Amino acid sequence: MTALYRRTLAALAVVAVAGAVLGLIAGAAWGWALVAFGAGALLAYHVVHLARLARWLAQPLPGKVPEGRGSWDEVLTALHRYERAGAAREQQLADALRQLRRAAQAMPDGVVLLDAKNSIEWCNDQAAAMLELDPRADVGRPIANLVREPAFIDYLASHAEEGARPLRLAVAHGRVAAIQLIPYGEAQMLLLARDITQAERVETMRRDFVANVSHELRTPLTVLVGFLETVRELKLDPQRVRDYSGMMREQASRMHRIIEDLLALSVLESAPPPAAERVRIAPLLERLAADAGALSGGRHTISVRGRSHVDLLGAEPEIASAFGNLLSNAVRYTPAGGRVTLAWDDGPEGASFSVEDTGVGIAPEHLPRLTERFYRVDRSRSRETGGTGLGLAIVKHALARHQGQLEITSTPGSGSRFTARFPASRTLPLEAATSAAAE
Ligand code: ADP
Numbered sequence: 001m002t003a004l005y006r007r008t009l010a011a012l013a014v015v016a017v018a019g020a021v022l023g024l025i026a027g028a029a030w031g032w033a034l035v036a037f038g039a040g041a042l043l044a045y046h047v048v049h050l051a052r053l054a055r056w057l058a059q060p061l062p063g064k065v066p067e068g069r070g071s072w073d074e075v076l077t078a079l080h081r082y083e084r085a086g087a088a089r090e091q092q093l094a095d096a097l098r099q100l101r102r103a104a105q106a107m108p109d110g111v112v113l114l115d116a117k118n119s120i121e122w123c124n125d126q127a128a129a130m131l132e133l134d135p136r137a138d139v140g141r142p143i144a145n146l147v148r149e150p151a152f153i154d155y156l157a158s159h160a161e162e163g164a165r166p167l168r169l170a171v172a173h174g175r176v177a178a179i180q181l182i183p184y185g186e187a188q189m190l191l192l193a194r195d196i197t198q199a200e201r202v203e204t205m206r207r208d209f210v211a212n213v214s215h216e217l218r219t220p221l222t223v224l225v226g227f228l229e230t231v232r233e234l235k236l237d238p239q240r241v242r243d244y245s246g247m248m249r250e251q252a253s254r255m256h257r258i259i260e261d262l263l264a265l266s267v268l269e270s271a272p273p274p275a276a277e278r279v280r281i282a283p284l285l286e287r288l289a290a291d292a293g294a295l296s297g298g299r300h301t302i303s304v305r306g307r308s309h310v311d312l313l314g315a316e317p318e319i320a321s322a323f324g325n326l327l328s329n330a331v332r333y334t335p336a337g338g339r340v341t342l343a344w345d346d347g348p349e350g351a352s353f354s355v356e357d358t359g360v361g362i363a364p365e366h367l368p369r370l371t372e373r374f375y376r377v378d379r380s381r382s383r384e385t386g387g388t389g390l391g392l393a394i395v396k397h398a399l400a401r402h403q404g405q406l407e408i409t410s411t412p413g414s415g416s417r418f419t420a421r422f423p424a425s426r427t428l429p430l431e432a433a434t435s436a437a438a439e
Pocket of ligand 1: 325329330333334357359360361362370371375376377378382383386387388389390391392393416
């Protein structure tokens with residue numbers, strides 16, 4: 001029996017006894033009057049508390065449970081405790097929900113929660129940007145009205161299939177997303193949108209690269225096999241055999257050069273950051289000019305302009321290979337009688353090495369693609385001069401590893417200038433002995 005019940009019965013009993021006693025002393029009328037008054041007071045007490053409770057229940061504001069007196073105190077205190085526990089539970093749930101949304105917001109992928117009718121319940125900023133949704137205004141709207149691509153509508157309609165493959169969808173700002181619908185709860189859907197633009201680009205580059213390498217190696221190999229067949233099948237005089245062997249050697253060296261360049265590129269791409277050693281510029285420029293002279297065989301005028309007041313900080317083989325590739329290109333793409341100039345410049349903002357030539361030049365539309373692997377403006381000229389189409393890709397990578405950049409300016413028919421620029425952080429003041437000699 002609850003306290004309220006017990007106390008009410010006890011109060012009634014007290015009123016009845018008091019009424020009976022008064023009835024005996026002062027007459028039955030007085031006795032009944034007391035009983036009626038007592039019962040009325042008890043009823044009023046309960047009605048007042050019930051009314052307060054009903055008022056609160058109509059608008060159950062947290063922390064505003066009415067207070068009670070007597071036996072109602074116990075009831076209302078229990079209700080107050082219950083209400084507080086409920087509010088705490090609600091708060092915990094709200095915190096957990098907020099936490100979950102924050103986690104979904106932090107995800108790099110787009111997330112959209114859809115209800116049973118495929119209307120948006122919530123979406124994170126990434127999904128909003130990719131699918132051009134408004135995270136507030138679009139809540140409650142069917143997603144099919146907002147993302148109207150027919151492929152997406154079909155995918156949405158067939159989403160119930162277990163393990164359905166993600167849908168490739170062109171989304172905002174020229175990007176591509178992989179869309180996946182994952183059922184959860186009663187009949188809700190989780191829509192995940194992953195940006196796969198970069199992954200697709202890398203995959204295309206990988207495919208192109210494999211195709212290019214195969215093609216580049218197949219051409220000399222086909223020629224080589226052709227010569228070998230000829231030498232084997234035909235009775236050739238020794239001079240012809242010598243001629244053919246020379247041509248076969250040429251094709252084999254071409255394949256060798258391509259493989260060497262591919263290996264050099266792969267080392268540049270995967271090696272740890274370059275050594276931070278002093279790369280002495282003055283002797284390097286001298287050596288490069290001598291190498292260019294040897295490659296030119298006296299057909300060009302080679303000169304050096306500018307003097308170094310700093311050295312570079314980095315890996316000498318990589319710097320020398322980058323500069324050497326620029327020089328060898330200048331010699332190879334400049335007709336006999338032309339000029340090739342090596343220039344060095346340094347100052348507070350950094351240092352630069354450039355190679356200028358008076359050669360064939362490059363049309364502007366080719367400039368942005370020159371550092372792509374196997375990209376050539378004139379395929380036959382590149383081959384004739386022993387090019388692999390990988391030289392400038394090697395230059396770009398070697399410079400990037402030293403925070404350097406390649407700038408190209410060119411005028412078709414008049415010549416080109418390739419400049420490697422390094423930030424001041426990559427320069428070192430000359431050592432005392434060298435700087436005294438440089439003065
Ligand atoms: P390649 O081995 O074919 O020379 P590179 O990567 O070194 O390959 O150069 C890419 C292309 O850029 C060359 O095929 C050529 O068309 C062009 N190129 C590079 N350097 C010069 C230059 N100094 N003058 C004119 N064209 C150049």
